[in-house]
Amino acid sequence: MNLPFLQQQQQDHQVQQKLAQLEEDKIYTLVLELLNPSLREQALLDLSKKREQYEDLALVLWYSYGVITVLLQEIVSVYPMLTPPTLNGVTSNRVCNALALLQCVANHNETRTLFLNAHLPLYLYPFLNTTSKTRPFEYLRLTSLGVIGALVKNDNPEVISFLLSTEIIPLCLRIMETGSELSKTVAIFIIQKILLDETGLYYICQTYERFYAVATVLHNMVTQLVETQAIRLLKHVIRCYLRLSDNPRAREALRQCLPEPLRDTTFHAVLKDDAATRRCLGQLLMNLSDNGMN
DSSP states (O other): OOHHHHHHHHHHHHHHHHHHHHHHHHHHHHHHHHTSSSTTHHHHHHHHTTTTTTTTTTHHHSSSTTTHHHHHHHHHGGGGTTTTOOOOOHHHHHHHHHHHHHHHHHHHHTHHHHHHTTTTTGGGHHTTTTTOHHHHHHHEEEEEEHHHHHHHHHHHHHHHHHTTTTHHHHHHHHHHHHHHHHHHHHHHHHHHHHHHHHHHHHHHHHSHHHHHHHHHHHHHHHHHHHHHHHHEEEEHHHHHHHHTTTTTHHHHHOOOOOOOHHHSTTTTTTTOOOOHHHOOOOOHHHHHTTSSOO
């Protein structure tokens, strides 16, 4: 038995444990500093940087006295700067750090339902409803979308049911038309996740108006993609159309209104190295063909 080696291993383990404890102590100190207005801005920044290093940060944030209230206070304090649009970069960065911590709570399995039950996503909707194209507003919208994206990525029917009771679909549709490429990508990801849920698909296809609103925005995106050839967006657009084609009424409508660039060779070059998306497009066209689903 190699005793020096085992002793070294034990020492290394003890050092790692000590470092982990120091790091955890630092997290708790920063969380306490959120309660102090003079220390809050720096604590928000430091914690937002550490949120992926400490997996239980969401639990600490949720169960620490006054912390969620502080984060909501940071969000609400920005509302007066939305109309007229006076938000500057420093304030945007600060509130986005608060949103990043809320995203951490939304993403954690043990706090997600608590986050929903408190209706916290609704506090973000005024940010998603802005239209200013300045960098501070674009960053604010993108970070807010990230919180909703964290909620939907785990395919939880409870999340979809909650979102369907709010105005998230029209908010995302507008961003899909007018936002930056990154914001459009997150917004269409949220719509795609809603469609992948059976209740979400039924909801969107339940009335002509809802289907038409989604189909019109997807059609406009395809028109834009002919110019930009943005493959990340194109992947989501094709998958949204494919999922819509699972619904009989939507499938019948898509036979008439699927954009021509998805039927011809317009996107062949951009998809040549993406076999999965090519298969999705092929399946979509098969579903809409005379020999496809009935």
